[in-house]
Amino acid sequence: MTKNDTVLERFLRYVQIDTQSDPASDTFPSTEKQKDLARVLAAELLELGLEDAHMDAFGYVYATLPGNTTRTNIPVICFCAHMDTSPDVTGANVRPVVHRNYQGGEIVLPDDPAQVIRPEDHPDLFAQIGNDIVTAGGTTLLGADNKAGVAAIMTAVSWLQADPSRKHGTIKILFTPDEEVGRGTEHVNLEKLGADYAYTVDGETLGSLEDETFSADSVLLEVFGVSTHPGFAFGKMENAIKIASDIVNALPKNRLSPETTQDREGFLHPVRLEAQQEHAVLELIVRDFAEEGLKEKEAFLGGLVEDIMARYTGSSYKMKVKAQYRNMGEILAQHPQVVGYALKAMEKAGLTPIRRSIRGGTDGSRLSFMGLPCPNIFAGEHAFHSRQEWVSVQDMEKAAQVLVELAGVWESEV
Structure with missing residues (x-):
């Protein structure tokens, strides 16, 4: 040098x-x-x-x-x-x-x-x-x-x-x-x-x-399913892999995603999914230029998860939102x-x-x-x-x- x-x-x-x-x-x-x-x-x-x-x-x-x-x-x-x-x-x-x-x-x-x-x-x-x-x-x-x-x-x-x-x-x-x-x-x-x-x-x-x-939050969603032997699972099993997949599949296809937004539009974006029959972990990021936009998207996600989890009466979930930057x-x-x-x-x-x-x-x-x-x-x-x-x-x-x-x-x- x-x-x-x-x-x-x-x-x-x-x-x-x-x-x-x-x-x-x-x-x-x-x-x-x-x-x-x-x-x-x-x-x-x-x-x-x-x-x-x-x-x-x-x-x-x-x-x-x-x-x-x-x-x-x-x-x-x-x-x-x-x-x-x-x-x-x-x-x-x-x-x-x-x-x-x-x-x-x-x-x-x-x-x-x-x-x-x-x-x-x-x-x-x-x-x-x-x-x-x-x-x-x-x-x-x-x-x-x-x-x-x-x-x-x-x-x-x-x-x-x-x-x-x-x-x-x-x-x-x-x-x-x-x-x-x-x-x-x-x-x-x-x-x-x-x-x-x-x-x-x-x-x-x-x-x-x-x-x-952007202002930015992360979301950690854990799904706790009901596991049992697949040969004796009729009416009992609630597979956490399928539940987490239902949640991802329910995310909007034509809005609120990185691939469908631009300029000042924010999004919800799944970035990691690790799942087994009994337990699944789904991580998402939330982005918007305004604080209220973050809260709206997180409330939307929370409602979506609640609706899906209502189908699985034996299962439960935890959802944690963490601030990243503003x-x-x-x-x-x-x-x-x-x-x-x-x-x-x-x-x-x-x-x-x-x-x-x-x-x-x-x-x-x-x-x-x-x-x-x-x-x-x-x-x-x-x-x-x-x-x-x-x-x-x-x-x-x-x-x-x-x-x-x-x-x-x-x-x-x-």
């Missing part, structure tokens, strides 16, 4: 480090290999001159870029990205491929020609003519989610360090593990971080700024300058901002409700959690430029 590495050089280095997280693990981080990247980043930040850069016992990376302005009372901002990659597709032995000067058309991934990235399936490719596109070989994910954001932050830090004429206040850097398994903020030390506001760099389309997320827009509305300054930074970087809502969540959702208002800035990553994941080098560079401009806006506007 050198201080003058490009965003591409950094990105290629980071994606070849396997940092896949594990939702079944009860350790933190969920996989020790996430610390392999954390150590690299801490060392690189030290080389860039951030003297307090370090990885803590939980695998978080903290660092401070001191302010270089004579102005006082400038809020401390934080740039944040997550280091782990999705459990959905392997992140081991990633072989990044750079497709230079993309001229349109299909991108066939060399290690598995059945994996073809088509513009009609990825419409953002139409805006990438002449740019350099990075993919994996086709047998793994790429890891642009969220190593594109990591590379953009590291590049922005190097640019700010190299140009002292760009005045800025104190900037904190935070890299988190386990975001993909919903635990990215579980052990973050906000007192040690010492930031007033934050920005995750984990978005998709060039120029996008996301200041709203719409960060509720918090950001109380701090309009956080979003406003990001929009201004994008304009200074020559972009037309695209303000969006996320049909999902980020570390920023939880950070916002922990007292650190935190919208999400684009990193250029596309086709998350798949072998067709791709990112544009020029989009990552532009994300780094936006962060540099954002540091300047906070210094000059407050």
Whole structure:
């Protein structure tokens, strides 16, 4: 590593480090290999001159870029990205491929020609003519989610360090593990971080700024059936496998599901079913942009389960709802300058901002409700959690430029 590495050089280095997280693990981080990247980043930040850069016992990376302005009372901002990659597709032995000067058309991934990235399936490719596109070989994910954001932050830090004429206040850097398994903020030390506001760099389309997320709950439903020897089961057996299947089959087919909703529509979604004759466990997730929408869907599910269970008089069930995260827009509305300054930074970087809502969540959702208002800035990553994941080098560079401009806006506007 050198201080003058490009965003591409950094990105290629980071994606070849396997940092896949594990939702079944009860350790933190969920996989020790996430610390392999954390150590690299801490060392690189030290080389860039951030003297307090370090990885803590939980695998978080903290660092401070001191302010270089004579102005006082400038809020401390934080740039944040997550280091782990999705459990959905392997992140081991990633072989990044750079497709230079993309001229349109299909991108066939060399290690598995059945994996073809088509513009009609990825419409953002139409805006990438002449740019350099990075993919994996086709047998793994790429890891642009969220190593594109990591590379953009590291590049922005190097640019700010190299140009002292760009005045800025104190900037904190935070890299988190386990975001993909919903635990990215579980052990973050906000007192040690010492930031007033934050920005995750984990978005998709060039120029996008996301200041709203789903609110999210999980539902754990247990069904307790009546088991007996199948040869003597007449009038006695109530098979928990069949009961749980009845519940899943009763979920709406044409609404309230991920595959039938878009924009601001929420959903109910079964994510796991483990069943034996006597006992079944069904897990679902509930998503909506509004709290009342969550409650309506949970009440609907509760009524559906009650109706089905009424057919099985010898059986019983337990249903437990657990809050996961809430719409960060509720918090950001109380701090309009956080979003406003990001929009201004994008304009200074020559972009037309695209303000969006996320049909999902980020570390920023939880950070916002922990007292650190935190919208999400684009990193250029596309086709998350798949072998067709791709990112544009020029989009990552532009994300780094936006962060540099954002540091300047906070210094000059407050």
